[in-house]
Amino acid sequence: MAAAAPADLAEFHAELRAVARALLSASPPSWDRITEVGWTGLEVEEALGGADATFAETAVVLQEMGRAAASVPYLAVAGLGVGALALLEPGPDRDDLLRATATGDALTVVALDAETTDGTPFRLDAEFRLHGTAAFVLDASRADRLLVPALDPTATPVIATVAAAPARSRPPAPDQGESPAADADTRPDSSRPLASTRSGSREAPDGASGWIGPRVPMSARNGSREAVEGAPETDTPRVSARGGSWEADCRCLSASAQGGSSVVAEVDSRAGSVAIADRAVLDATRTFGSVVADGVAVPADAVWRFRSDPGVALRRLHDRAAVAVACDSLGLSEAMLDATVAYAGTREQFGRRIGSFQAVKHACADMLVQARVARELVAAAAQAVAVGDPDAGTAAAMAKSFACAAAVEVAGKAMQLHGGMGYTWESGVHLHLKRASLNRSLFGAPARHRARIAARYRDGAP
Amino acid sequence: MTAADLDAFRAHVRDWCRANVPADWRRAQTGAPDEEFVRFQKEWFQRLREAGFAVPHWPASWGGGMPVPEQAILYRELAAHDAPRLVLAFVAVHHAAATLLAAGTGEQRARYLPAILDGEIWAQGFSEPDAGSDLAALRTTARREGDVYVVNGQKCWASGAAHADWCLLLARTDPAAPKRHGISYLLMDLRSPGVGIRPTRQATGESHFCEIFLDDVAVPAANLVGAENAGWRVAQETLGAERGMTMLELAERLGGGFRRLVDRCSRPGPGGTRPLDDPLIADRLAELETELTGLRALCTALVGDAHPGPADASIVKLYYSELLQRITGFGTETLGLAAHTDLRKPASSGWESGAWALDFVASWEWTIPGGASEIQRTIIGERALGLPREPAAF
Numbered sequence A: 001m002a003a004a005a006p007a008d009l010a011e012f013h014a015e016l017r018a019v020a021r022a023l024l025s026a027s028p029p030s031w032d033r034i035t036e037v038g039w040t041g042l043e044v045e046e047a048l049g050g051a052d053a054t055f056a057e058t059a060v061v062l063q064e065m066g067r068a069a070a071s072v073p074y075l076a077v078a079g080l081g082v083g084a085l086a087l088l089e090p091g092p093d094r095d096d097l098l099r100a101t102a103t104g105d106a107l108t109v110v111a112l113d114a115e116t117t118d119g120t121p122f123r124l125d126a127e128f129r130l131h132g133t134a135a136f137v138l139d140a141s142r143a144d145r146l147l148v149p150a151l152d153p154t155a156t157p158v159i160a161t162v163a164a165a166p167a168r169s170r171p172p173a174p175d176q177g178e179s180p181a182a183d184a185d186t187r188p189d190s191s192r193p194l195a196s197t198r199s200g201s202r203e204a205p206d207g208a209s210g211w212i213g214p215r216v217p218m219s220a221r222n223g224s225r226e227a228v229e230g231a232p233e234t235d236t237p238r239v240s241a242r243g244g245s246w247e248a249d250c251r252c253l254s255a256s257a258q259g260g261s262s263v264v265a266e267v268d269s270r271a272g273s274v275a276i277a278d279r280a281v282l283d284a285t286r287t288f289g290s291v292v293a294d295g296v297a298v299p300a301d302a303v304w305r306f307r308s309d310p311g312v313a314l315r316r317l318h319d320r321a322a323v324a325v326a327c328d329s330l331g332l333s334e335a336m337l338d339a340t341v342a343y344a345g346t347r348e349q350f351g352r353r354i355g356s357f358q359a360v361k362h363a364c365a366d367m368l369v370q371a372r373v374a375r376e377l378v379a380a381a382a383q384a385v386a387v388g389d390p391d392a393g394t395a396a397a398m399a400k401s402f403a404c405a406a407a408v409e410v411a412g413k414a415m416q417l418h419g420g421m422g423y424t425w426e427s428g429v430h431l432h433l434k435r436a437s438l439n440r441s442l443f444g445a446p447a448r449h450r451a452r453i454a455a456r457y458r459d460g461a462p
Numbered sequence B: 001m002t003a004a005d006l007d008a009f010r011a012h013v014r015d016w017c018r019a020n021v022p023a024d025w026r027r028a029q030t031g032a033p034d035e036e037f038v039r040f041q042k043e044w045f046q047r048l049r050e051a052g053f054a055v056p057h058w059p060a061s062w063g064g065g066m067p068v069p070e071q072a073i074l075y076r077e078l079a080a081h082d083a084p085r086l087v088l089a090f091v092a093v094h095h096a097a098a099t100l101l102a103a104g105t106g107e108q109r110a111r112y113l114p115a116i117l118d119g120e121i122w123a124q125g126f127s128e129p130d131a132g133s134d135l136a137a138l139r140t141t142a143r144r145e146g147d148v149y150v151v152n153g154q155k156c157w158a159s160g161a162a163h164a165d166w167c168l169l170l171a172r173t174d175p176a177a178p179k180r181h182g183i184s185y186l187l188m189d190l191r192s193p194g195v196g197i198r199p200t201r202q203a204t205g206e207s208h209f210c211e212i213f214l215d216d217v218a219v220p221a222a223n224l225v226g227a228e229n230a231g232w233r234v235a236q237e238t239l240g241a242e243r244g245m246t247m248l249e250l251a252e253r254l255g256g257g258f259r260r261l262v263d264r265c266s267r268p269g270p271g272g273t274r275p276l277d278d279p280l281i282a283d284r285l286a287e288l289e290t291e292l293t294g295l296r297a298l299c300t301a302l303v304g305d306a307h308p309g310p311a312d313a314s315i316v317k318l319y320y321s322e323l324l325q326r327i328t329g330f331g332t333e334t335l336g337l338a339a340h341t342d343l344r345k346p347a348s349s350g351w352e353s354g355a356w357a358l359d360f361v362a363s364w365e366w367t368i369p370g371g372a373s374e375i376q377r378t379i380i381g382e383r384a385l386g387l388p389r390e391p392a393a394f
């Protein structure tokens, strides 16, 4: 993939973008379809049911997710879950989970604290009990597998794998009241993706529009589907949540000695628990959960190690998170720019289309300039992450801080230029504005990322 | 008025606030059903009225007459004590009163002003689907038939209309005249036959603004304000009130919201550190406080000036609305994801309720209506600076 000629790559990205845009225009977009067409497995090796592509391709889909303000856990699963698994030492258990995540059979979420730009709040003590709290973990309440980045007793970053109860089996958290901003018509049904991917009916992706586009310039195409269909069933036995308790059951993954398929084992409740509670946010297209580990024992074989320098690997995971959100914000900006230009080209006041007024035209021009700069920074960061560039962190910080701040301004201008119509619920502009302002804080506010950029100056950079 | 007088007045307002501001109104008003919101608003209005605080900006003969420096103190103390706002009576005490005082007849004032004090609620029915910024393009018609006008058309975005008794209405009485010369200003009873009201859901999820459908509604000719076809000029009084007098209170409320933000930033966040210890945050707060101080001074000057400049009200409205957006945007960014967990703000609170992410979205309630920011800038350029006019006339 990395060897593909730039022109082929651009063509492929354009096709992928077009297919993604079409698929995501369905309202609400179907998580089933998204996993069927293989977008969760874009970066996964062919042998594990994936498309053997890179983060640059995932980034294209992430951007379309932002454009559509889609309420699916793509960022959590493809952006972070797959990214984390790929950084781990291969092995039967990891491979199985990666395969299941790629195909949509497992909804794997990384318990990366959504307010941080580095490190992890979790640690394993000498008895391998897991401790720590993350107030906001993206899509934790939809997850059935949690990958918890933690420091082991030698302060080395590892991943503790923990099974979580599906959100639908938990009553709502106490603070999630009924809200005017969270009504059923727009509130994503957090249980749906889980329920449907559980069903086990994985139809083969339909040829022409399916998989990842008709003419993929990568070797993966033909082999990949066979790889999926030929793969052994990796369905994990489900353990239902204990009735009445909204805490996730304390269960840990442990692997059976042979066969390579993972078994979910309950951990004795005296050993503690990992509790996931819904955290409702104003942006109704997103779900969060808080994750609290209060000493749950993690079996040694459920502690997975990074394949290369663990500190660098954790750093890369954070960079991926930042770039993934930047992609989403770029998509939001482009959607708002398009919608505003379309509106300004038709809405008339004073006998003219409002786009003919310089105040409107100039504001649209500023939106475009911001989106264009964001696009360049995001593309560079996505590429840096895709090839594992050692300077990816700087590119990620620039993309995240710029694109996410720009999206708030662009969506705000969109609301302004749509006038009273833009302020209605029905117009949907508010969805983008709320998501953009959430994205700005997600995985580090712009100032935090700029501080990372500035920290290099002490070492004589740039 | 001496400094001692003002100090005494301040002490009086403080005592009153301590005795009268309901302790837990924020909690009670969060998620309160509409009827409870309306009941609470009317009760709070009467409490303020008894104290002489409901309409301080009205002339003394109608129950106001408070000097501007005292008004500034009153609003500052109400904000400092986190008193509920008069949300429902807003259009009545500002827009309707300003219009009647400037252009109403003696009988009209005597009929409507005391009734406002007794609790009548007003809405403003100016905008239409195709007449927003270009208000003069409005198409709702009023046809004179004997001693009534028969009104037909559709209004939109009328804030609070679902709970209002009366409506300030602009309608076209001379379809043949140039746009601005064929418009009349009417006072319409919203309970008249032929009036249909439908709330529109807003970006915040609430439904305060409404569509108003008018189907052969009879409005008595006695409810005409100003001369027939002279409604455009009368409407400028209403819009002037929106951009002017209201700002004294709103600036103080914004000051109260700013104090809440400083307070939040003084408390330790998730990592144990206080946002205020971050020099970047401290710097931005100081910048915003400076802007607020400038806004307050602008407002006091505007309200105290017997002969304000032709675009002074636009300057204040533009600056207030965009400062509100900057402050709520900064609060949202600074407080991180926690700022996004308030899914609703208390009814009866202001545009700086402390549910920052929601407040940020709601700040467009000030940059869009009553002449959007783009329109205000054009007005300022043309009327304050005398720059050549845009091709499209304002």
Ligand SMILES: Cc1cc2nc3c(=O)[nH]c(=O)nc-3n(C[C@H](O)[C@H](O)[C@H](O)COP(=O)(O)OP(=O)(O)OC[C@H]3O[C@@H](n4cnc5c(N)ncnc54)[C@H](O)[C@@H]3O)c2cc1C
Pocket (backbone or CB within 6 Å): A347, A348, A349, A350, A354, A357, A358, A359, A360, A416, A417, A418, A419, A420, A421, A423, B123, B124, B125, B126, B127, B129, B130, B131, B132, B133, B134, B156, B157, B158, B159, B160, B209, B364, B365, B368, B369, B370, B371, B372, B373, B374, B375, B378, B392
């Ligand atoms: C929360 C809210 C409450 C409201 N309450 C009321 C109410 O109580 N009563 C009432 O009558 N109305 C009310 N309105 C309506 C409000 O006054 C109008 O929305 C406003 O005048 C803008 O008109 P519009 O929505 O038609 O936008 P448009 O006029 O279509 O404007 C769209 C965009 O084009 C820009 N634009 C238009 N013309 C020009 C120009 N010549 N030069 C430069 N830019 C231009 C505008 O600035 C805006 O950004 C309310 C609106 C909102 C959002």
